Amino acid sequence: MSIIITGGAGFIGSNFVRLWLSKGLNETIVNLDKLTYAGSLENLKDLPNSDQYVFVKGDIGDEKLFNQLLNEYKPRAILNFAAESHVDRSIDGPAEFIKTNINGTFNLLECARKYYSTLDNNLKKTFRFLHVSTDEVYGSLELNDPAFTENHPYQPNSPYSASKASSDHLVRAYQHTFGLPTLTTNCSNNYGPFQNTEKLIPLVIHNALKEIALPIYGDGKNIRDWLYVTDHCEAIMTVLETGRVGETYNVGGNTEKTNLDVVTTICETLDQVKPRTTGKPYKDLITFVKDRPGHDKRYAINANKISSELGFSPKENFSSGIKKTIEFYLKDL
Template identity: 65%
Template sequence: MILVTGGAGFIGANFVLDWLKGSDEPVLNVDKLTYAGNLGTLKSLKDDTRHVFARADICDREAIDALLEQHKPRAILHFAAESHVDRSIHGPAEFVQTNVVGTFILLEAARMYWSKLPEDEKQAFRFLHVSTDEVYGSLSSTDPQFSETTPYAPNSPYSATKAGSDHLVRAYHHTYGLPVLTTNCSNNYGPYQFPEKLIPLMIANALNGKPLPVYGDGQNVRDWLYVGDHCSAIREVLARGALGETYNVGGWNEKKNLEVVHTLCDLLDKAKPKSSGSYRDQITYVKDRPGHDRRYAIDARKLERELGWKPAETFDTGLAKTVQWYLDNQAWADEVASGDYRRWVETNYAQRA
């Protein structure tokens, strides 16, 4: 069995679904079910005995210890995190608690559990920490892409807390010998993404006739990684990654935010045309967020060179799949976009109008 934290969130849930499509090895899915955790994403696994769900907080040491003792996983894959930059600006405390304190508590529990395993199981055990390219800071248009040796320079409370968690994971390997692996990924997109992020937010707003809010001048650049490709990379790192190493996972798709929005509008114009005009007509520019990093770009050559991984999707193929998924699953999107989330979006973007 493997243990996945945050397995009801966007990337974690996609990983759980992907894992169980290709493996009979059970998954212990541990999630606190905050606003971004959605068991509806996992409804296809409702009667699947390979999927064991436990509602627990990674900051609850007693609960984590009990789960490790009961289920005895051979690996922990740590996806659980507060992950939205805008939310970290409005409320950084939750990010410090989950991303730093939570990772520390999980590492402590993992270290105690691992230290008591029989020698063969101890050698096979892995702790894989899923992180972000945002820990590296911001690039200019001419800077080389982020590599695994790029110095850390986080610029938001979110990225600072993820940087802190990365450092803790590294320290537990070098100090205690815990067999860790770390991945730093670029911007994920795809099915089941919570609609506070750029792509699902634009799709939802376009279909509901709302403005498409673009920060600043829309020229901020991100590297876009289809979530299915991210899942396949994590499987490779878990299976064959070198202990203590970091692997950058990117899609080789640098795009300006405005370019992404334009492409989305053009896809929607074809798939679900408006009665008149284009979805581009709904684009509006809003005040930029504080400390908005200008460019992220991932150099994923180490992962390809050492483990033979490269993304299967281009940005065009991945985005087309994503748009079609949201068109086919509007009920899922409507459900997660209700209540507290809707109120938060209204507050965030009202302040930038």
């Protein structure tokens, strides 16, 4: 038995690979990753049960390669983590987001559809295509609006979120039209080990330790729900094994915080575990910069469905999760 994961050298994908292998499951995990700026083999050093891990460098848009992997490893599941995911990059250059998030997902679905048609009835019953997506497809909330449910209309506001919304629709269409057994997860902002340093939390940690400016867009009052990455990976495993075919599950951390609150918490934690040589607090380094174009005001996840149906809830709160995250980057530097 095997599963194929795409984008498994990236932030969330590499954490999923590590979690999967730590479970001691008797299955091979095949990781297809293009190794762009966001993916690194450094994220996958010293893996547990590495004899059950196979890495393949390649693009999810490569039809021939992906068909070869399906024929060779005959997976019981495909998990699509591969995506261009940085909003700023999508503003500067949307084309790669269209290519990877839309065209790449389409290629995976087409290959999966054809592969699924060759399976016998018993294997068809257990096969799954799980698509990992984002809460940004739902758009932006006002301060007092109810949190996003799975039935919230799609209102993407950036090229990134629009490309992910399109990929979500393709996944739904392949389930509805072709009967491909799909699952979709829409998660809130992840944080934790192995995240690219251009993202807010690792950027702030690295800049603080270098005692350089900690940039915050606008007034810092934009709100996000924060989810520790290992909790997210546990949720994905839960959805894969027990989720209802064709369904979407929101995954959140039950932790809404402004960007300013997040940065301040990091500063206060670093003050305790690694004080500045000057004796000054890290928050003195906070610098407000020009806001991002079309910056969404607030994201919030209603995760009642995955909790009530599948019994999943996150183990980490923001206080415990941010301490683990800071410890990782301190050790990594």
